[in-house]
Amino acid sequence: MYLSQPIRESRQLAKWFNTSPIVFVLLLSISSFMIYCCMYGFRKPYTVGLYQNIYFLGISYKVCLVIAQVIGYMISKFYGIKFISELQPQKRATYIIIAVLISWFSLLLFAIVPAPYNIFCMFLNGLPLGIIFGLVFGYLEGRKTTEILGAFLVSSFIFGSGFAKSIGKWLLVEKNVSEWWMPFIAGSIFIIPLLIFVRILSHSYGPDKNDIDHRTIRQPMTPENRKAFFKEFKWAIIPVVITYSFFTVVRDFSEDFANELFTELGYQSSVGIFAQTSTLISLVILVILGSFFLIKNNRIAFYTAHLLIVLGILLSIVTTLLFNSHLITPMTWIITSTCGLYMAYLPFNCLYFERFISVYKLKGNVGFLMYIADAFGYLGTIFVLIIKEFVSLKVNWLTFFSYLYYFEGIIGITLIGAAFYFHYNKFKKQTISS
Secondary structure (H helix, E strand, O other), X not given: OOOOHHHHHHHHHHHHHOOOHHHHHHHHHHHHHHHHHHHHHHHOHHHHOOOOOOEEOOEEHXXXXXXXXXXXXXHHHHHHHHHHHHOOHHHHHHHHHHHHHHXXXXXXXXXXXXXXXXXXXXXXXXXXXXXXXXXXXXXXXXOOOHHHHHHHHHHHHHHHHHHXXXXXXXXXXXXXXXXXXXXXXXXXXXXXXXXXXHHHHOXXXXXXHHHHHHHOOEOOOOHHHHHHHHHHHHHHHHHHHHHHHHHHHHHHHHHHXXXXXXXXXXXXXXXXXXXXXXXHHHHHHHHHHHHHHHOOOHHHHHHHHHHHXXXXXXXXXXXXXXXXXXXXXXXXXXHHHHHHHHHHHOHHHHHHHHHHHHHHOOOEOHHHHHHHHHHHHHHHHHHHHHHHHHOXXXXXXXXHHHHHHHHHHHHHHHHHHHHHHHHHHHHHHHHHHO
16 A cells, blocks of 8 residues: 655654664753754854844843843743643644744844844744743653653753854854844754754654653643642742742853853853864763663652752852952863762653652643743743843953852752752652551
């Protein structure tokens, strides 16, 4: 019987996923990694533009662009608390493609509409992109291999952002593309790979019985489910959300104003600096987070996640102190402090909330918790951006980043300790009652 080309391709993709567990993990890992890397091709290239001597309402034009995009991104995160937690799995791939196409079209408008009116285009750019993480992670959660899959996905936060900015810098420096058209042209480089890997990912199958027995079933949540969940765990969720918000602020500044920091440190002419540093850091983080797959006991893994976050915070603080004491080089500081930041930040995205649900055997999904944290995280980013722009803090980027690391370190260790204390007492009461 004759089969159309799309049907033959679909059957072939399904066959690949069923070849072996190792092939399945590789296909799922690579596909999710590539999709999210490509997403950064629509979100981050504009940040390497300087957009000098342009102001809007007394604010630097580039800061306005960053704020506009983050506001759009933040709104989609708040919407995602409901949207992602309630979404039916079969709709994920379609929404990924729609979100990216809207974002890409907004970059075309950014090139056409004159400044400063095109600031609104950057708001439109961020608005659909915020839901993509939840759509992609929905394919990965609730599996015995989620830490491996999630480690690949979140390492794309580092590599994808750096690679996208290197593409943007390459277009500006080597191809003489204008700062206005560069973001749209950069996006055109990523669109075809993204569509290919979305198609591959859409043919993966869900968690099997062994996965469900070990990690519990993941299912859409009703408003009543979400209210009950938050009511029971609010004193564990609130300190984690505040901590994650601080990490998000530091991470966003380190990405959006990396070009300014590198320029201040003397690396303004290095086209590949973003990709070089991000590749090294992403490999380290990939190994660390992926190794949690080896911890089969959910409670031990959950406790260890708290420890990893604290160690990441300490690494950022100590290396910043060493750099400010002139004991290590600028590049060593950038790599080690950023590595520490991601050691603290990324566990929430791929293993902390995953093991949270698993250890308590809760009926729900990671998207609900992740989008609460993300929404308030990006709200914090907007708040700090506005403060830095309007309050007369006469500090350079180096000093500003140092203060950020110190402050988020003190807050992070305190609040993660509070969350750990909540869970420790809850487990202890459960042990006594049983």
